[in-house]
Amino acid sequence: MENVSNISKLIYTWIILFIVWLAFTSTLATEEVVTGMFVSMIVALLSFRFFTGTGLSVFTPRKVLYLIQYFFVFIAALIKANFHVAKIVLSPKLPINPGIVEFETNLKSDFAKMVLANSITLTPGTFTVDIVENRYYIHWLEVSATDEESVYKEIAESFEKILLKIYE
Amino acid sequence: METVLLYLGYFFVSLGAVFLFLGAFGIFRMPDFYTRLQAGTKSSTLGAMSLILGVGLMQPEWFFKTLIIIIFIAISNPISSHALARGAYKTHQKPLTDTIDAYEEVVKEDETKNEEE
Numbered sequence: 255m256e257n258v259s260n261i262s263k264l265i266y267t268w269i270i271l272f273i274v275w276l277a278f279t280s281t282l283a284t285e286e287v288v289t290g291m292f293v294s295m296i297v298a299l300l301s302f303r304f305f306t307g308t309g310l311s312v313f314t315p316r317k318v319l320y321l322i323q324y325f326f327v328f329i330a331a332l333i334k335a336n337f338h339v340a341k342i343v344l345s346p347k348l349p350i351n352p353g354i355v356e357f358e359t360n361l362k363s364d365f366a367k368m369v370l371a372n373s374i375t376l377t378p379g380t381f382t383v384d385i386v387e388n389r390y391y392i393h394w395l396e397v398s399a400t401d402e403e404s405v406y407k408e409i410a411e412s413f414e415k416i417l418l419k420i421y422e
Numbered sequence: 423m424e425t426v427l428l429y430l431g432y433f434f435v436s437l438g439a440v441f442l443f444l445g446a447f448g449i450f451r452m453p454d455f456y457t458r459l460q461a462g463t464k465s466s467t468l469g470a471m472s473l474i475l476g477v478g479l480m481q482p483e484w485f486f487k488t489l490i491i492i493i494f495i496a497i498s499n500p501i502s503s504h505a506l507a508r509g510a511y512k513t514h515q516k517p518l519t520d521t522i523d524a525y526e527e528v529v530k531e532d533e534t535k536n537e538e539e
Contacts, residue, residue, distance in 0.1 A: 277486035336441055336468045339461055343448040352457050354517060356524035375500035376467060381460060382500075383507045383525055391525040393456050393507060393517065400522045 260302070266313075267298040267305040308365065308421065317420050324416045331377040331412075338378040342395070353397040357406040359388050359414060366421035373413045380409055431480035438473030441465045454518040455510050463503040470495055 271294035279286050298305075312321070342350060361367050371382040371390065379395035392409060399405055448461025471492045478488030511517075511529060 274490060277490050280483060280486050332464075332468055335464050336444075339448060339464050340441075340444045343444055343451055343461060348451060348453075350452075350457060352454075352518060353522040354525045355522055371504065372497065372500040375463060375503055376496075379460065381463060381507065382504055383456075383511060384504075384528070386528055391528065393460070395457060395460050397522060 262310045263306050264298055264302045266308075266310050267302040268294055270305075271298055306365075308363070312420065320416050320420050324413070324420070327412060327416065328373055328376070331373070335376060335378040349396075351396050352394065353400075354383060354391055354393050355397060355400060355405045355409075356389055356391050357402045357410060359390060359410065361388070361414065361417060361421065363421050366417050370410065370413055370417055374409060377409075377413075427479050427482060431476045431478075434472045434476030434479060436476075438469045438471070438476060441469035441472065445469060455515050456507060456517045459503055459507055463499060467495060467499045470499075 272290055275290035275294050276282075276287070279290065312318075342348065359367065359370065361370060367385060367388075371385060374390070374392060375381040380392050383391045383393050385391070390410070392405070394405075394409070399408060442465060445461055445465025448465060449458045452458040452461055474488045474491050474495070478485040511525060517523060
């Protein structure tokens, strides 16, 4: 993961920044597009070292398909999480059983770990408290298992399977 | 087409308002800091996202700008909740729990290490 060339990183940053520029100006007028290319190039030159760890290597067709799949899995989990919280909040008895559980991840790159942590935070009844090396500490609203195996299966498996294919 | 978009926009704005309300209600009802954070983070994320998407649908020329704001919220909101939870734990805000608290040992180890230094 570490030996990604600078040029690949630079181009990746440039493309992302240029897309953001296009979205913000919401126009395809020539002068706007040309200015955007120059400005995003300058910003990319200043920031590409910190912007990405993967560079262009995430843009293979297979990985893009997995990214799209991840997006849908994530949105589904997000909506489910909200109805879950709504159900708990509205039920008179407040059926919660909170606790902090831990599990170990197989992901290596920092960025993938961050994506997994954010996804866990936005899915039903769980959020990430801390990551130490490759151990996640998760606050869970309805603890149904305390051993690492079943915690991992319950919380992280569906996301991690896809992330492993994209980032490793 | 424009009326359809307008009513879709109304729908998403109302949905967002409902989720934001439920989030606030959750913060009010939950018993301790961490469970409150649960309610706060989730509902405010989807609530704000769908509210902003609704605005984008009502004003189609803003649509892509609102998409960028939505992505920004999806990235930044969980990070702020990690920071809050971690900070709260490190300042000895104990979570209410009957089952398990795996994080306790880590914090204790850290503290003894710091004292030795």
